[in-house]
Amino acid sequence: ADPHHAAAQEALARGDLEAAAAAYRAGLTEAPGDQDAALGLARVELFQRVATIDAAALRARLSADPDDVEAAIMLADVLVARGEVETGLTRLVGVVRRTTGDERERVRAHLVGLFQALGDAEPAVAPARRALAAALF
Incomplete structure (x- = not known):
């Protein structure tokens, strides 16, 4: 298992969207073609955008x-x-x-x-x- 994916999943389990996004970004830096990391980052960014919306x-x-x-x-x-x-x-x-x-x-x-x-x-x-x-x- 990719350590960045694992770190992102652990951060998500804690509700830490910032840490999850950082882990996915780090994974994409090392492996720019990692579609799972790109998808994960896009989803985390969506949740970040809506976190405070009424x-x-x-x-x-x-x-x-x-x-x-x-x-x-x-x-x-x-x-x-x-x-x-x-x-x-x-x-x-x-x-x-x-x-x-x-x-x-x-x-x-x-x-x-x-x-x-x-x-x-x-x-x-x-x-x-x-x-x-x-x-x-």
Whole structure:
């Protein structure tokens, strides 16, 4: 077993996201092609992003302004982290459909990052990729 993976798993068991991220980063420094470490790091970074987010406040922001791209991205992160993967990805694809220019690119890039964090084994990823491609073209 890779010692960096083991250290990351131990840190996660303690709830120490910073140490887990550091262990995955160290592993990637030694083995840049380590897909498991890249996936683990992407997931830890997702959990770090949502650690202090108030989902109810985000929903209120989106109720007041459905085009609030920042709130939409943050709510999608929360949903994905909670296991509501299909809902989170579908919401962001909808934002891609409604936006243009830099905002659209920002949401697209964030979606791609979520796809990477979830991995291809996640059942919701393939349909969301197809929906994103359809929304873009």
